[in-house]
Amino acid sequence: MRVATIFLAILTVPLFLSIQISIAQLPFDDTISSRTLDAILQDYAFKSFFRPKTGVPYDAKLPNNLIGVKVSAMRLRSGSLRTRGVQTYKEFQIPMGVVEQPYVQRLVLVYHNLGNWSEIFYPLPGYTYLAPVLGLLSYSGVDLSADELPELDIRASDKPILIKFSDVKPAPFGSVPKCVYFDVHGSVQFDILLHDYVCSTVQQGHFSIVVESNAPSPAPTPIAVAAAIGEGSEKKNYKVWIIVASLIGGCMLLILLSLLVVRMRRIKNGMKIQELEWGADSNEILQMTSVGGTKAPLAIGTRTRPTIENDYIP
Ligand SMILES: *[C@@H]1O[C@H](CO)[C@@H](O)[C@H](O)[C@H]1NC(C)=O
Numbered sequence: 001m002r003v004a005t006i007f008l009a010i011l012t013v014p015l016f017l018s019i020q021i022s023i024a025q026l027p028f029d030d031t032i033s034s035r036t037l038d039a040i041l042q043d044y045a046f047k048s049f050f051r052p053k054t055g056v057p058y059d060a061k062l063p064n065n066l067i068g069v070k071v072s073a074m075r076l077r078s079g080s081l082r083t084r085g086v087q088t089y090k091e092f093q094i095p096m097g098v099v100e101q102p103y104v105q106r107l108v109l110v111y112h113n114l115g116n117w118s119e120i121f122y123p124l125p126g127y128t129y130l131a132p133v134l135g136l137l138s139y140s141g142v143d144l145s146a147d148e149l150p151e152l153d154i155r156a157s158d159k160p161i162l163i164k165f166s167d168v169k170p171a172p173f174g175s176v177p178k179c180v181y182f183d184v185h186g187s188v189q190f191d192i193l194l195h196d197y198v199c200s201t202v203q204q205g206h207f208s209i210v211v212e213s214n215a216p217s218p219a220p221t222p223i224a225v226a227a228a229i230g231e232g233s234e235k236k237n238y239k240v241w242i243i244v245a246s247l248i249g250g251c252m253l254l255i256l257l258s259l260l261v262v263r264m265r266r267i268k269n270g271m272k273i274q275e276l277e278w279g280a281d282s283n284e285i286l287q288m289t290s291v292g293g294t295k296a297p298l299a300i301g302t303r304t305r306p307t308i309e310n311d312y313i314p
Contacts, residue, residue, distance in 0.1 A: 033121075034121040034122060034182075034186075034206075035184075035186075037121055038112075038135075038137060038151075038184070039147075039148050041060070041062075041069070041071045041110065041112055042110055042137070042139060042147065042148075042149060043147040043148070044060040044061070044062055044063075044071055045058075045060045045071050045072065045073035045108070045110045046073065046108070046139075046144055046145070046146070046147065047060065047061075048060040048061060048071075048072075048073055049073060049075065049144050052073075052075045052144075053075075054075050054076055054077055054080070054106075055074065055075075055076060055080070055086070056074065056075075057072045057073070057074045057089060057090065057111070058072060058073050058074070059071070059072050060072065060073060066117075068114075068115040068116045068117055069112070069113065069114055069115055069117055070111075070112070070113040070115065071110065071111065071113075072089075072090060072110070072111040073108050073109070073110050073111070074086070074089055074108065074109045074111070075106060075107075075108050075141045075144075076106065076107055076109065076141070077105065077106055078099075078100060078103065078104055078105055078106065078107055081094070081098055081099075081100070081107065082096065082097065082098065082099055083096055084096055085097070085098060086109070089109060089111060089136075090111050090113070090134075091113075091134055091163050091164050091165060091166060092111070092134075092136050092161060092162070092163055093161065093162040093163075094109075094156075094161050095156060095158060095159040095160070095161065095162075096158060096159075097156060097157045097158030097159065098154055098155065098156045098157070098161065099154065099155060099157060100138055100152040100153065100154045101152060101153040101154070102152065104140045104141065104142055104152065105142065106140075106141035106142060107138050107139065107140060107141045107152060108138070108139045108140070108141040108144075109136060109137070109138050110135075110136075110137045110138070110139060111134070111135065111136055112133070112134060112135030112136075112137070112206070113132050113133075113134055113135075114132055114133040114134075114135070114206075115132050116132075118132050118133035118208060121133070122182055122206060122208070124180065124188070124210060126212060126213055127180070127210040127211065127212055127213060128210060128211055128212075128213050129208055129209070129210055130168050130169045130170075130171060130177055130208075130209045130210060130211060131165040131167065131168045131169070131197070131208050131209040132167070132208065133182075133206050133207070133208040134163060134165070134206065134207050134208065135204075135205065135206040135207070136161070136204050136205070136207075137151050137184070137204050137205075138151060138152045138153075138154045138204055139151060139152060140152060151184055151204065153203075153204075154203070154204050155202055155203060156201075156203075157202075160200040160201055160202050161200065161201050161202065162194075162198055162199070162200050163198065163199045163200070163201065163207050164196065164197065164198050165197040165198070165199070165208075165209055166197075168197045168209055171211050172211060175211040175212060176211065176212075177193050177197075177209050177210065177211050178190045178191065178192065178193055178209070178210055178211070179191040179192065179193050179199035179200075179207065179208075179209060180207070180208050180209070180210045181199070181201060181205055181206070181207055182205050182206040182207075183203060183205045184204065184205055190210075193209060197209060
């Protein structure tokens with residue numbers, strides 16, 4: 001049975017390896033949620049810190065499968081955020097009076113610019129984006145090696161936080177651009193756009209500028225979505241192939257394994273039957289000994305003392 005265990009171990013290793021590899025190679029695409037993206041970006045943002053100065057933005061280095069997304073992180077003392085705010089942090093202007101919940105001594109403000117990934121992570125049917133989706137999220141800055149940190153909750157109590165969008169596409173003639181706000185729980189709100197492409201908020205989340213797509217023909221949205229899916233289809237195929245290949249590989253290994261186990265059982269049963277037969281033949285327990293590589297019953301000396309029948313004396 002030891003041999004069987006070793007075989008099992010050897011055969012399961014590649015199975016696990018293939019599963020691991022297929023997980024590691026999964027490319028990013030629109031199958032991951034915006035919340036998962038937040039967690040991934042938090043991780044990369046924190047990794048960009050190396051003995052960070054407070055109040056200085058550090059741009060994160062992102063992997064190639066997130067080209068088009070920009071992420072920065074800025075570490076602040078909670079007290080200085082409350083009493084001074086941050087004049088400019090990319091497109092954000094943070095006034096004094098912003099407080100976090102729960103209280104931490106240091107916090108990190110993570111900035112997102114989702115660029116051409118905006119529609120993929122924040123699809124908004126019936127609307128067209130005129131600007132990339134920008135995000136501002138706050139995390140505890142106490143442990144900079146932490147990942148999958150929950151967000152803190154920040155609120156502007158005095159004046160609102162302003163977002164001054166820089167690269168805004170012109171609105172189609174006759175349409176009214178609006179601010180759109182996504183909170184961290186997934187709800188969407190619209191607000192008026194201030195002069196100079198400025199949106200305002202009292203909370204963290206994701207922000208952009210949109211216009212309603214032409215009501216009679218909602219064509220642009222499906223086309224845009226189809227184009228996005230088309231772009232991603234090669235990656236998707238690749239992913240599907242990896243999954244299919246590892247599934248097939250896994251099944252084949254499982255079949256092999258069960259065949260092996262059945263065979264081992266048969267051999268073992270065969271050996272047992274033989275032992276039983278030997279036992280039945282000799283009707284006594286034989287001492288076993290090793291001869292070369294195999295075990296064989298061993299008999300030393302005389303096993304049954306002969307009795308002479310005519311020794312019988314009444
Ligand atoms: C965004 O643009 C970059 C090139 O600028 C491209 O490599 C990337 O695939 C694009 N992403 C999406 C989701 O279209």
